[in-house]
Amino acid sequence: MEEWVPVIIYNMKYLSLWAWLFIFPISSFAQKTKIMKTDITQETEIRSAIEQYYFRGIYEGNTELLKEIFHKDALLFGDIKGVPYYKTAAQYIEGVGNRISPEKSRKAFKATIISIDVINTIATAKLNVKMYDFNYYNFITFHKINGKWMIVNKTLTDVEL
Template structure:
């Protein structure tokens, strides 16, 4: 009988603390969701459309890009990269294939790394994008890339 009373008493305890946390998590966007939004709606869309305004909003002004494209070292500033995207025929206008996906996002405090796969033209890029939370916004501060042949 005592056991039944204890169990009944436990069921009557308020669960507000746990429910409150769940509710606030749903109303506030998580860092992962913010990074996913920037990646999909600014970075991927900017690359696909050749939209330099979107890319400028995604990158920190002093960001650097490094990589290896078919064995050739690659280095650009964000400004050089964005200018290059604006001067090429975009995948959208070329009618060429474009498929971009987020493989993973890891966040630790104000730093995050996203692993991406971007297939466009005849390239199969893997990007490692580093984000930093600066002045209330997640911005790309570094990009490394490599073209991988199947």
């Protein structure tokens, strides 16, 4: 039995070495996960676009500002006071133009950017807009097209105050 002990130890070392050689290279080629960081410059551009075009456009009822930020084929989905909501960007912008703006009505208006996430040329923004008797939460999807951040989708819901 003593003759077998060195052979077993030798074989175990040999097997361990081979196992290490095979496992280490394989694990070094495993998918490398890259921590996604929001690009501060891109986030600043989106924040500015939201404030200068989207928030200002809905507050003033300025359809020209909204046309600057909404892609012509953008769609809007959601619910308002429990009623399903669907519009194209053109329908939405026309509706904003036909209503009395919060600015003209002198009603309270508070718009807040809750978060912005950017990955490459896409981004999402979570917004809260309180106007008239509504407390809207918006989830806006952006796409950078020809160097400009455009709204390509908007989902919204109204939450009781």
